[in-house]
Amino acid sequence: MDVLIHVFVALHIIGIGALLGGFLTQMKAMGAGTARFTPAMLHGALTMLVTGIALVGIHQAEGHTVDHVKIGVKLAILVVILGLVYVKRDEEKVDKALFGAVGGLTMANIFIATLWV
Template identity: 75%
Template structure:
């Protein structure tokens, strides 16, 4: 079970890398007001959602100690990110505030995962 959990942790990290990488590549465009949400950002957020839910299930089956409050907060932040990206995915230009919010929420989700013990 540990190997399966580690594989999905890796996939979860790939999802966050896709989401954050998509944001970082659009930062210059955000300054110019021409930023848009890329498909990589949407797919990264969806990958994070699916792998995160599966990780919770795998850890529950493995009798792992889980912090359900932390998981709930991370889920709420991810749903906010996913909602913004999904609703605005077809727009040619996304408002700077909405685009910056996705970047800040992504970084917040990373820091929650790493620092909340």
């Protein structure tokens, strides 16, 4: 079961990398007002959702305690990110504030995952 957990953690990290990487590559375009949500951002967020749910399920199945408040906060943030990226995915350019919000929420999710113990 440990191998499965490590695979899902690796995929979860790949998902956050795709989401954050998509945001960071659009920073210059955001300054010019032409930033857009890339398919990598949507796929990264979906990967995070699926692997995160799998990780929580595996941990609970093994009898480990899960911090439901932390997971709920992370899930709520991810649902907002997914909603914004999914709805605006086909637009040629996205408002700077909206694009910045997705980047900020992504970084908030990273800090919650790493600093909330």
